Amino acid sequence: MKPLDDQQQAARDWFESLRTRICDAFTAIEREAGSDAEFAFIPWERQNEDGSPGGGGVRGQMTGEVFEKVGVNVSTVGGYFNPEFATSIPGTEENPSFFATGISLVAHMKNPHVPAVHMNLRYLVTGKRWFGGGADLNPAIPYEEDTEAFHARLRAACAAHDPTYYDRFSKWAEEYFWLPHRGVARGVGGIFYDRLDAAGDLFEPNFAFTKDVGEAFLDIFPQIVRKRMNSEHDDEDMKRLLDFRGRYVEFNLLYDRGTLFGLKTGGNIDAILMSLPPLARWS
């Protein structure tokens, strides 16, 4: 893999520092619940099809009393797309080489009143350069005020950068996190964005926006967890949780671009499928 340029290094460094702060925040919640759960960090390496080093990442995973299964991955990879995939990626017309660095997180929670959550931020370089990412909330038992709080925090992060971002990106999330075969949304949405131009002078403002999305997530999600983590729940709530997770599995295996892309390009299976819930039900 080629040495990173300053922008690539800056993005990587920031994603890795966000990973550390998120893991610390989640571990602190475990302590409040009287658990001594810790993240295990498992590094993995990637090879290009020709056997050359293609970067790698670190999969962080914790099994706790509040977080039933949470994975926080960082990865920085580079090499060549195989021609079959290159056609679907912007900026690969003249050169199939790519660089990608990012963080991705999925948390499945033990208490059915605490929402699951997904967050992902990434910086891509081909012949073009862009940011992408987003965060969405996935409650088995939705609370209007949690949905409101989550969206409000992301709306504020968006508003600081561009008055159109929240409307565009929350709509994008609505469309993306959708199960057409059931005609239902995966969760209660959030934001999703991609191909946010990072060429030239656009790197700084759009990196700043991407960082603010990460900060918004780190600010709001732990608040929602703390609010719900001690809620009473019964068998009926647990059934709702397990059925809801079944829908989550369906989305990720049938539609999620990242999952399908990773599986078909020989990515790290454990890191890719880390998003799947610890237990799910199809009744």
Place this chain on the structure above:
Amino acid sequence: MKPLDDQQQAARDWFESLRTRICDAFTAIEREAGSDAEFAFIPWERQNEDGSPGGGGVRGQMTGEVFEKVGVNVSTVGGYFNPEFATSIPGTEENPSFFATGISLVAHMKNPHVPAVHMNLRYLVTGKRWFGGGADLNPAIPYEEDTEAFHARLRAACAAHDPTYYDRFSKWAEEYFWLPHRGVARGVGGIFYDRLDAAGDLFEPNFAFTKDVGEAFLDIFPQIVRKRMNSEHDDEDMKRLLDFRGRYVEFNLLYDRGTLFGLKTGGNIDAILMSLPPLARWS
């Protein structure tokens, strides 16, 4: 939907009678285990894209003490493929109309020592006519002798019709029921066949073969269930069961043609996803 011709009606009648005999056999096993579980039979109808009647089916499902979740579907559908799919189906070059009748079955068992199983038989008519189907065994905890007995019975059914069938169709199953992203088989195989010509004089012999596959399944699977259904099992066995079912979900949502085809052509969701296990785990 057009009236059925004699061959279509004969295939449909036989698949439906096999359904009844299988459900009776499975219910008898529940009685031996002291359970009064019964199949619920839920009819569903299908519409073509233009709103015209497109046939339908009956989803049979039982939740018992031995069969944790078993679904037995029969369906007889007809209409027009939409152009996007027609290209992948033989015999639709001149006319996109199709007819299909079949039975499909998936059983997920409570005791981790009893294998899950899948069986499917179908008769298709487009500009061409053909049979397809197969059966494969999916033990979380494999026993060599069960695998042997299952394959031996299918081998005998094949041998009565064509000396090449078992080798070809068991190899086809090996290739088909494979998870490339993990480099593992879904289970211990069986047979899989498709596009077995049913034109003209070939209808009778290949219908006879298809019936014998159904009979072989009905003969051997209950024997394996009875042999293992009272096995002792512990927490470790249960974990193996739930992890194994995770792989089963991955196969069906990522690769199974029938599942993806059904979801993308607006099939009956409950019937299509009946194959998914009652509970699965990704640790």
